[in-house]
Amino acid sequence: xxRRIDRRSALKFGLAGLGAAMAVPVAARAxxxxxPRATGDLGLIIERxxxxxxxxxxxxxxxxxxxxGLGDLxxxxxxxxxxxxxxxxxxxxxxxxxxxxxxxRIVNRVxxxxxxxxxxxxxxxxxxxVSNYKPGGVKIFDADTLALVADIPAAYEGSTEQSKTVGxxxxxxQKFVFSLYDAGETWLVDMSDPAKPAVxxxxxxxxxxxxxxxxxxxxxxxxxxxxxxxxxxxxxWAPENGVKRIxxxxxxxDKPLPVYKMPHLEGWAEADGKLFLPAVGRHEILAVERGSWxxxxxxxxxxxxxxxxxxxxxxxxxxxxxxxxxxxxxxxDVKTLSVVKTLKPGPAVxxxxxxxxxxxxxxxxxxxxxxxxxxxxxxEVLARLPMDKPSGIFFTARAHRTxx
Amino acid sequence: xxxxxxTSPPLLTLAALLIAPxxxxxxxxxxxxxxxxxxxxxxxxxxxxxxxxxxxxxPALLPETLKDKADExxxxxxxxxxxxxxxxxxxxETSASEAAWLVRVLxxxxxxxxxx
Numbered sequence: 001x002x003r004r005i006d007r008r009s010a011l012k013f014g015l016a017g018l019g020a021a022m023a024v025p026v027a028a029r030a031x032x033x034x035x036p037r038a039t040g041d042l043g044l045i046i047e048r049x050x051x052x053x054x055x056x057x058x059x060x061x062x063x064x065x066x067x068x069g070l071g072d073l074x075x076x077x078x079x080x081x082x083x084x085x086x087x088x089x090x091x092x093x094x095x096x097x098x099x100x101x102x103x104x105r106i107v108n109r110v111x112x113x114x115x116x117x118x119x120x121x122x123x124x125x126x127x128x129x130v131s132n133y134k135p136g137g138v139k140i141f142d143a144d145t146l147a148l149v150a151d152i153p154a155a156y157e158g159s160t161e162q163s164k165t166v167g168x169x170x171x172x173x174q175k176f177v178f179s180l181y182d183a184g185e186t187w188l189v190d191m192s193d194p195a196k197p198a199v200x201x202x203x204x205x206x207x208x209x210x211x212x213x214x215x216x217x218x219x220x221x222x223x224x225x226x227x228x229x230x231x232x233x234x235x236x237w238a239p240e241n242g243v244k245r246i247x248x249x250x251x252x253x254d255k256p257l258p259v260y261k262m263p264h265l266e267g268w269a270e271a272d273g274k275l276f277l278p279a280v281g282r283h284e285i286l287a288v289e290r291g292s293w294x295x296x297x298x299x300x301x302x303x304x305x306x307x308x309x310x311x312x313x314x315x316x317x318x319x320x321x322x323x324x325x326x327x328x329x330x331x332x333d334v335k336t337l338s339v340v341k342t343l344k345p346g347p348a349v350x351x352x353x354x355x356x357x358x359x360x361x362x363x364x365x366x367x368x369x370x371x372x373x374x375x376x377x378x379x380e381v382l383a384r385l386p387m388d389k390p391s392g393i394f395f396t397a398r399a400h401r402t403x404x
Numbered sequence: 405x406x407x408x409x410x411t412s413p414p415l416l417t418l419a420a421l422l423i424a425p426x427x428x429x430x431x432x433x434x435x436x437x438x439x440x441x442x443x444x445x446x447x448x449x450x451x452x453x454x455x456x457x458x459x460x461x462x463p464a465l466l467p468e469t470l471k472d473k474a475d476e477x478x479x480x481x482x483x484x485x486x487x488x489x490x491x492x493x494x495x496x497e498t499s500a501s502e503a504a505w506l507v508r509v510l511x512x513x514x515x516x517x518x519x520x
Contacts, residue, residue: 049455074455092454115459133460164461181461210461210490226490258485258492261451262461323448324497348447366447389447 039084042101043353043395045364045371046076046089047388053089054387055104058355058362058395061373061383065104071095071111077118077266077392080399081143082125087394088143090119096130096146101396108146112139118266120170123402127191129168129176136162138178140191150197156183167212167223167265169403171236179209179223179232186212186223186234186243205232205243213265214403215275220290222246224265226280233293246293247277247286256281261322263306266404271314271334278305278319285319287337297337302328307351311376312358316340318376320349329363331379341379345372350390356397364390433502441502445515452490457515461490467513478507 042064045054051073055065070076072093079088086107087099094113097106115134121127127149129140137153154163163180171177176189186205190198207227214221221234223243230248235241263278270276274287274296285308287297303325309318317332326348331341347367354361360382363372371390373383398404433441446455452462463469470478482503485493494503509515 072454072456074450075460092456092460093458115454117460208490227488259490260448260492262490323451 037102039101039396040356041396042084043362043393044078044087044089044099044101045362045387045390045394046073046078046392048073048076048366048391049389051091052388053087053099055099055101056362056385058360061385063385067099067104067106069106070097070109073391075117075391078394079119079121079128079404080394080396081121082399084396084399086143087396088119088121088128090116090130092116094130094132096128096141098143098146110141110146112141112148117164117166118168120168120176120403122170122176122191123172123174127174127194129170129189131165131168131178133164136164136182138165138168138176138189140176140194140197149194150191152187152189152197152199154180154183154187156180156185159183166210169212169214169221170218171214171221172218172402175236177212177214177221177234177236179205179212181209184209184227186221186232188234188236188239200239202234202239202243206230206245210262210280211265213268215290216270216402218402222265222268222275222277224263224277224280226259226262231277244293247288247295250279250286250295250298251282254282257283257304259304259322260324261304261306261326263304263308263322266307269308269310269314269317271310271317274334276308276310276317276334278308280304285317285332299332299337299339302330302342309352309354310334311361312354312356316376318352318354318361320352323348326350343374343379346370351392353393353395356395362393362395364393366390431501432505437502438505441498441506442509442515445506445509457510465510467511470507470511475504475507475511478510479503482506 041057041059043056051070052068054063056063071091074092076091089097094111094116096110096112098108100107113132116130116132119130126143127140128143131138140150142149154165156163163182165178166181168178174192179186186202188200206225209223210226212223223232229251230245232243233246234243277286279286283301283303285299289296304322305319306322307320319330329343330339333340345363346365350366351364352361361374361376366389371385371387372381452460453465454460457465483495485491
């Protein structure tokens with residue numbers, strides 16, 4: 001790349017005439033104008049213990065920028081602007097930070113709540129919503145300025161405190177959906193008029209919803225329940241039908257096993273007409289048919305699944321596990337519902353992110369202080385990138401996917 | 405299975421910084437074990453209680469939030485969990501005296517101070 005710039009500046013040097021006095025500023029200007037770069041192969045990796053993020057590129061598999069000063073990033077996540085230029089990082093301390101992926105710097109940062117858990121970006125990319133554990137509720141910000149646009153406190157019957165909010169996702173037609181952990185409700189927020197958020201509340205969805213997902217087409221919202229066997233599903237094409245219980249009693253009355261890390265539904269997998277979900281308190285992955293919402297299979301897993309992620313083509317699921325079995329990834333063939341590969345990347349595998357077409361997967365291994373890049377066909381390790389306690393990995397292709 | 409908790413050197417780097425405030429006294433776990441317990445407290449308890457223990461899905465585990473609660477009942481919660489909630493039992497990898505030590509560390513705010 002440098003050679004190309006050199007040649008171009010040499011050319012300009014020549015064109016600028018032979019006067020040395022004139023040639024110097026022209027050459028300098030050419031030097032300062034590097035080849036433009038696109039953002040389609042960029043990503044952001046959270047270094048949870050040091051409040052730092054790394055900007056990486058997945059073509060040469062290198063780190064481009066290291067950005068400090070993002071606060072408490074335990075349990076942090078990120079969404080992207082629709083031009084894939086900016087990331088919005090949601091930190092544990094309520095920090096919302098806008099990061100420039102190209103310039104590798106913080107553009108904007110607000111501390112919006114006491115204790116936040118995640119966020120979403122609206123369909124049109126103009127609003128960023130953050131869900132809070134403390135004081136509870138959801139706040140919505142202008143994506144350009146991070147100015148507060150709407151505050152939606154999660155007040156509920158029978159409590160003077162607000163509920164923790166979980167499972168916040170964006171939905172078509174400028175909506176957001178989230179659930180209330182303490183109240184057992186799902187709320188649908190229409191932000192068509194940012195000055196007047198229209199909230200529809202669905203009550204009694206089940207006990208302790210702990211996370212939620214929305215299908216790739218933005219039609220079905222599913223909340224996982226901790227306090228009950230089953231999940232709660234809302235069809236956004238027919239919200240008047242309310243929230244329905246699906247996979248009720250999947251534990252068949254057995255006493256649940258302890259859960260050492262809560263499963264995440266953000267990494268839910270849809271493949272072969274089925275949705276694959278981590279059971280909670282069972283060492284199983286549940287397969288449910290979309291449409292009928294009947295259970296159509298389950299896979300015995302190594303331990304409590306945390307992320308169940310479909311390779312983008314849908315053929316394989318990559319699954320990681322909770323403490324103390326978190327040194328393992330299992331790869332499951334969707335066609336046969338059987339484990340085809342067991343990997344031991346190292347202690348505390350926290351997250352996995354596929355490149356947009358799924359040829360590689362990046363895996364964060366916290367206690368190895370390393371991110372590993374695997375070839376998803378050969379399972380060969382292609383690269384090792386040293387990082388400090390890496391956790392979430394987020395690639396810019398998420399910008400164009402509902403719910404991510 | 406390979407026991408990473410005992411062998412991985414990076415695992416101990418952060419915990420090593422935290423060891424000082426948790427003064428060694430009679431009945432405390434051996435120093436090496438304290439490092440493992442503190443690392444787990446920050447990283448794994450931290451996944452629900454926050455890495456700074458200021459709360460997450462689970463409540464804050466800070467001196468001011470714990471001060472009115474009996475040591476014995478907090479120790480019991482760590483060992484046996486709270487049924488019907490996400491708080492899991494840790495007895496499978498924590499002894500009663502280790503859990504009691506964790507409660508003392510939490511109530512002193514020793515972990516919290518050291519992370520700042």
